Amino acid sequence: MPFIESVDHLTEYRRRVRAARDPQQLQVLVCGGPGCLPLGSEELAAAFAAAMEAKGIAGKVLLKTTGCHGLCSHGVRVLIRPQEISYQKVTPEDVPEIVETTLVNGGIVERLVYHDPESQAPCPHKMDIPFYQAQNPLVLRKLDVIDPESLDDYLAVGGYRTLRKILFQMTPEEVIAAIEKSGLRGRGGGGFPTGRKWRLCREAQAQPKFVICNGDEGDPGAFMDRAVMEGDPHAVIEGMMVGAYAIGALRGYIYVRHEYPLAVKRLQKAIDQAREFGLLGSNILRSNFSFDIKISQGAGAFVCGEETALIASIEGKIGEPMPRPPYPVQAGLFGLPTVINNVETWANVPEIINMGPEWFAAMGTEKSKGSKVFSLVGAVNNTGLVEVPMGTSLRQIIFDLGGGIAHNREFKAVQTGGPSGGCIPPQYLDLPVDYDSLQQVGSIMGSGGMIVMDSHNCMVDVARYFITFLMEESCGKCTPCREGLKQLLAILNDITTGQGEEHHFDLMEDICQTLATASLCGLGQSAANPVRSTLKYFREEYERHIRDKKCPAKVCRKLLTYTIDPNECTSCLACVRECPVGAISGPKKEPQVIDQDICIKCGLCVDACQFDAVKVE
Amino acid sequence: MDLQRLEGILSRYDCQPADLIPVLQDIQDSYNYLPKDELKVVAERLNMPLAHIYSVATFFTMFSLVPKGKHLCKVCVGTTCHLKGGQRLAESVSNRLGVEIGYTTKDMNFTLETVACLGSCAQAPVMMIDDTYYARVTVDKVPKILKKYQ
Numbered sequence: 001m002p003f004i005e006s007v008d009h010l011t012e013y014r015r016r017v018r019a020a021r022d023p024q025q026l027q028v029l030v031c032g033g034p035g036c037l038p039l040g041s042e043e044l045a046a047a048f049a050a051a052m053e054a055k056g057i058a059g060k061v062l063l064k065t066t067g068c069h070g071l072c073s074h075g076v077r078v079l080i081r082p083q084e085i086s087y088q089k090v091t092p093e094d095v096p097e098i099v100e101t102t103l104v105n106g107g108i109v110e111r112l113v114y115h116d117p118e119s120q121a122p123c124p125h126k127m128d129i130p131f132y133q134a135q136n137p138l139v140l141r142k143l144d145v146i147d148p149e150s151l152d153d154y155l156a157v158g159g160y161r162t163l164r165k166i167l168f169q170m171t172p173e174e175v176i177a178a179i180e181k182s183g184l185r186g187r188g189g190g191g192f193p194t195g196r197k198w199r200l201c202r203e204a205q206a207q208p209k210f211v212i213c214n215g216d217e218g219d220p221g222a223f224m225d226r227a228v229m230e231g232d233p234h235a236v237i238e239g240m241m242v243g244a245y246a247i248g249a250l251r252g253y254i255y256v257r258h259e260y261p262l263a264v265k266r267l268q269k270a271i272d273q274a275r276e277f278g279l280l281g282s283n284i285l286r287s288n289f290s291f292d293i294k295i296s297q298g299a300g301a302f303v304c305g306e307e308t309a310l311i312a313s314i315e316g317k318i319g320e321p322m323p324r325p326p327y328p329v330q331a332g333l334f335g336l337p338t339v340i341n342n343v344e345t346w347a348n349v350p351e352i353i354n355m356g357p358e359w360f361a362a363m364g365t366e367k368s369k370g371s372k373v374f375s376l377v378g379a380v381n382n383t384g385l386v387e388v389p390m391g392t393s394l395r396q397i398i399f400d401l402g403g404g405i406a407h408n409r410e411f412k413a414v415q416t417g418g419p420s421g422g423c424i425p426p427q428y429l430d431l432p433v434d435y436d437s438l439q440q441v442g443s444i445m446g447s448g449g450m451i452v453m454d455s456h457n458c459m460v461d462v463a464r465y466f467i468t469f470l471m472e473e474s475c476g477k478c479t480p481c482r483e484g485l486k487q488l489l490a491i492l493n494d495i496t497t498g499q500g501e502e503h504h505f506d507l508m509e510d511i512c513q514t515l516a517t518a519s520l521c522g523l524g525q526s527a528a529n530p531v532r533s534t535l536k537y538f539r540e541e542y543e544r545h546i547r548d549k550k551c552p553a554k555v556c557r558k559l560l561t562y563t564i565d566p567n568e569c570t571s572c573l574a575c576v577r578e579c580p581v582g583a584i585s586g587p588k589k590e591p592q593v594i595d596q597d598i599c600i601k602c603g604l605c606v607d608a609c610q611f612d613a614v615k616v617e
Numbered sequence: 618m619d620l621q622r623l624e625g626i627l628s629r630y631d632c633q634p635a636d637l638i639p640v641l642q643d644i645q646d647s648y649n650y651l652p653k654d655e656l657k658v659v660a661e662r663l664n665m666p667l668a669h670i671y672s673v674a675t676f677f678t679m680f681s682l683v684p685k686g687k688h689l690c691k692v693c694v695g696t697t698c699h700l701k702g703g704q705r706l707a708e709s710v711s712n713r714l715g716v717e718i719g720y721t722t723k724d725m726n727f728t729l730e731t732v733a734c735l736g737s738c739a740q741a742p743v744m745m746i747d748d749t750y751y752a753r754v755t756v757d758k759v760p761k762i763l764k765k766y767q
Contacts, residue, residue, distance in 0.1 A: 035739040038750030072739030220695030220734035258642070258679050259735060261748060299638055300678030302733065316637035318676040334635075375738060377697045383739040415696065451696050451738075465699050469733055475676075578756060580712040603705050604712075607756040 001151065004278040007164055007285045017152045025062055026103060027081040028052075029144060032065040033231060034223045035072025035384060037262075040091070041065060044076050047092035051099045061103055067143035067231015071131050072384035074114065079126065079144055086126040087112040117381070117403065134400050136363065137387040138371050139224075139347045143231040148266050151273040154234040160279060162350040163238055166245050167287040175246040175353065176202060182357035183369030184349075188214055188305070188342030189417065189446045190522075191368075191435040194349075197339055201247045201329040204337035209249040211240050212333065212340040215256040215263065216310060218302040219418025220469065222449035224373040225343035227385055229256065229263035232347065233270035237280075237293060239346030242353060244291045247339055252291065255310055257298040268295055302419075302473035306521050307332075307340045309475070320475045321521035342447065344373055364390030368434035372445070378415075378452035381406045388433075395429040398452055409454040413537070417446030419466045419473075420526030422533030423459060442533040444526065458555035459538040460545050464492040466530035474523065481524030484515045488531060497558040500546035508535065554616050557601040561617050564605075566591035568613035578608035618654045622647060632662050637673060641680060650684045686721040686728035688766045690714075690746045695734030697741040706742050707731050709756040713763060726767065 004010050028048055032041040045065050052058040069077040074088035080102055087098065087109065094112060101107045114123040116130070123129045146153040154160070166175055180195030201209060213236055217225040229236060240252045256264050271293050274280040282290040301319045303309045309319040311333050332338025348370060352360045361369045368390035377383045380402035388397060394414060398404070405411050413423040416433075422443030424431070431437050435445050453462070471485040488511050491504050512528035519525045535542065544550050551559040564575070564584070569591035576584045576592060583598035584605060594605070594614075606614045626643045630636040640659060644651055651674050660667040674680045692698075692707040707729075711718050714727050721728040737743045740752035744762075751762055 034736045038737050038740050038743060038752035075739075217736070218734070220699075221697050221738050222734070223736035223738055226736040259732060297639070297642060298677075299642060299680060301676065313638065314635065316633075316635040316673070318673050377738040377741070378700060419696075449696070451700070453700065457700055462700075465696065473733075574757065578709065578712075580708070602708055603702075604709055604756055607702060607705055607709070610757070 001273065001277055003276070005286065007168055010160065010164060010285060014155050017156050021156060024082055026060060027062045027064065027079075028103070029064050029066045029069075029079040029081065031067075031069040031075060031077040031079075031144065033068025033072065033075075033143070033385075034226050035068065036075035036077060039075045041076050043092055044078070044090060044095070047095040048099070051095045052103070055099055055104060057099070057103060064147045066146060067148050068140070068227040068385055069144045070135075070140065070384045070386065071114075071129070071382055073382055081145070084126045085124055086114065086129060088114055131382050131384075131386075131401050131403070134396065135387055136371055136389050138351055138363075139228060139232075139235075139344055139373055140385060140387045142235070143227065146232065148231050148233055149269055151234065151270070151277060154232075158354070159234050159350075160238055162353045163241055163279065164285070165353060166242055167285060167289055170353075172202065172246045172248065175242060178353055178357045179246070179349070180357075182352045182360040183364070183367075184345065184352060184360065185368065185435060186341060187344035187348070187372065187447065189420070189444065191445060194341060194345055197329055197341070198243060198246050200327070201337045201339045204330050206331075206336050207248075208251065209247050209336060210333045210338040211243045211247065211249045211252040212310070212314070212338060213240055213252065213254040213346050214305065214307065214310060214340055214342040215254055215260070215267075216298050216305040217260070217343070217447060218257060218305040218473075219447050219449050221375065221377055221415070221451045222418060222447050223375050224385055224448050226260050226263055228343050228347050228373075229260065230266050233263075233267045234274070235347045235350060236267070236343055237270055237274055239349035240293060241279075241284075241291055242349045243339055243341065243346070245289055247337070249339070250290055250292070252293040253296050253314055253333070254293060255296045255298060255304070255314060257304075258300060264295060264297060271295070301475075302469075303475045303521075303523055306523060308521070310340065311338065318475075320477045321523070323520060344448070365432060365434045367436055372433070372448055374448045374450045376402050376450050376452070378450075379405050379409065379411075379454035379457070380452045390434045391432040393430050393432055394424065397433065397450065398429070402452065405452070405454050407454075409456065411452070412455055412457060413453045413459065415443075415451040415453065415462065415530075416449065417444035417529070418449050419469050420444060420522065420529055421446050421449070422529045423453070423462060423537065424533070425537040442529065442536060444529070456553055456555070458496075458551050458553035459534045459541050460492065460496055460551070461553075461555045463530045463534045464489070464496055467492055467527070470523065470527045474527075478518075478520035478524060480514050480518040481520065481527065484511050484519075484524070485527060487511055488515075492531075495542065495545045496551070496556040498545075498549040500542075500549075502546065504546065505535070505542070557603050560601060560603075561596065562594055562599060562601065562603070562605060563615050563617070564592055564594055565613050565615050568611055570611055570613070572610070574608045574610065575605035575614060578604045580604065618652070618658075620658075623655050623658055627659070627662055632664075634663060634665060637663055637665070637670065638677075641670070641674060645680055648684075650681045653682075684721070684725070686725050688727050688746055689730065690727050690763075691730050691732040691735065691744060692718075693733075693735045693737075693741070693743045693745070694731045695738060695741075697738040698734075698743055701741040703731075703742040706744065706754055706756060706759070709759050710744070710763070713759055727763075
């Protein structure tokens with residue numbers, strides 16, 4: 001890779017990269033995103049390499065492992081370009097057939113393409129699939145076509161054009177004005193206007209200033225930032241460069257949680273490439289702008305997603321939040337002015353500057369502009385990453401993109417916003433998804449987790465789950481959060497184990513009120529949301545637990561009885577082997593029986609049984 | 618104490634207070650835990666009280682003051698995994714290995730932990746052993762997966 005000395009040199013280099021590429025080049029793009037990776041992306045890519053070698057076409061076909069292709073439930077996904085044929089659930093055994101039929105003969109392997117669930121019509125091309133048709137990707141746009149470890153790939157699709165544009169055609173003031181005009185709001189949860197944040201930081205007097213990328217994606221059920229950091233790391237870096245130029249920062253930090261080792265590796269590689277190439281360092285492209293980036297790894301604490309706790313952690317302290325004001329834009333990292341935005345926010349920036357703020361602002365609703373990435377998971381048929389314009393309804397996301405509820409069950413709720421969010425019931429399915437309307441129904445946008453629940457999910461258990469999580473992650477600094485969550489959890493544990501009492505309703509409301517008004521940081525202030533929203537919309541389910549000691553969804557284990565149906569038991573003994581307390585026994589080759597006095601109601605026998613013989617009541 | 622190994626780690630840093638967490642991460646990676654004697658040296662070199670290091674080491678979940686096993690098994694109990702039986706999966710692994718969640722087997726081969734989201738929610742329930750992800754793990758798959766590491 002050459003060292004790029006000037007803006008002309010960059011243009012020339014990009015031209016050469018592009019000229020060397022044939023648009024008709026046959027390409028095999030294997031998804032290596034967060035969903036497909038655990039299904040065996042690496043083995044699949046290796047199988048393609050071997051099969052193409054064996055066929056003698058290795059030199060003619062370009063094989064790449066890319067970032068997330070979106071439709072994770074149908075992984076491992078493979079995209080064949082230029083035809084844009086999209087294969088799903090591909091295993092190494094399928095590879096010889098794809099190589100022969102598609103790569104050699106130009107045909108389609110129909111059994112590996114998406115089929116419309118109703119008409120059964122095959123959808124061989126990416127854009128035939130309703131999941132993709134309904135989307136309008138901006139941040140995820142390049143994920144399925146570029147090799148995240150190749151700077152040339154990023155340049156070929158127009159990367160670092162924005163850097164050139166700001167350095168030589170725009171003043172920092174104009175950059176901030178453009179971001180303000182675009183209406184971009186923070187994608188990490190708070191929804192604070194990004195442009196205003198930048199302006200406040202630019203106006204702060206102290207020097208030097210910092211930009212930070214918050215990649216501490218701690219919300220369970222959310223993985224869009226992981227996908228972006230792993231799949232398009234240069235976009236995050238370029239976005240940070242724009243921010244640094246706008247506010248006058250010399251140094252940036254990317255804070256990544258340590259549970260994401262691949263994201264750390266890809267970002268580090270991208271930073272090294274940019275440095276070697278001359279896009280990070282002193283007097284970038286012979287301009288007056290100097291900037292460099294360092295990665296800071298989290299050490300496992302959810303609260304570090306909160307900006308002041310994150311900053312404390314970079315400083316080498318424990319991740320305890322600080323009261324605001326002063327806000328980080330005035331006194332952030334090392335007490336100096338700091339802009340902190342999350343991964344998706346930064347990744348939006350280059351395209352906004354490049355295409356213009358009007359283009360971005362044309363998408364979305366009055367107060368929420370652009371598009372938003374959601375991780376659509378849980379009880380839907382199509383799980384994965386989706387990116388839709390702000391204002392798209394929950395119904396469109398869950399039913400059109402998500403393909404409805406799996407196993408023909410009934411939709412019960414959608415949980416948005418991570419542990420600080422709420423559960424939204426069916427009557428709000430037509431709600432347009434933006435910052436403000438989600439708040440009106442007691443939830444939040446959060447970072448974009450969207451967990452769909454069906455009749456088999458217990459809402460009391462869901463509330464208990466989130467309160468457990470928040471209690472464990474509470475840093476313990478302020479009393480309402482530390483003690484309030486502990487008491488809430490004790491009550492919810494009582495309710496889910498058959499010890500619930502009528503007065504618990506009032507007590508929970510009371511604790512929620514204190515938490516929301518008196519906690520120090522966002523973690524505590526929003527910690528009541530999971531309880532409040534489920535109490536509001538699913539009170540009847542709480543009542544069943546408290547009054548009848550029953551869990552209608554059959555989730556709360558202490559309220560259930562496990563028995564084995566002698567007509568369906570095949571005496572395979574899988575449950576006997578799994579039972580941790582030896583509660584299951586019976587004569588050989590005959591139906592087994594669970595001893596109710598020994599059974600601890602762990603439910604492992606249900607999971608172990610392949611014949612649905614373990615009945616739950 | 619293996620001073621050379623520790624020096625190798627410290628030499629990569631300027632030994633400023635802000636280097637504390639990365640230094641501890643490197644020690645954790647290299648030693649599989651944070652040995653007390655080494656922490657005393659770190660306190661001296663970074664010019665900070667040992668108590669401060671102790672507060673950081675016990676605040677973050679990735680640090681351990683006791684040695685961890687050869688293999689680290691993390692069972693995801695993030696929201697989606699929870700809904701799809703992640704907790705029961707963790708219990709099943711715990712039973713199979715004969716070790717409580719959060720602890721290390723007697724032979725020091727496995728440390729079993731639960732983790733709040735590995736980011737592969739579309740394949741829930743998920744578990745991870747060292748750097749390998751396992752997708753859609755049902756309890757009947759557990760023995761086969763563990764066997765690879767035993």
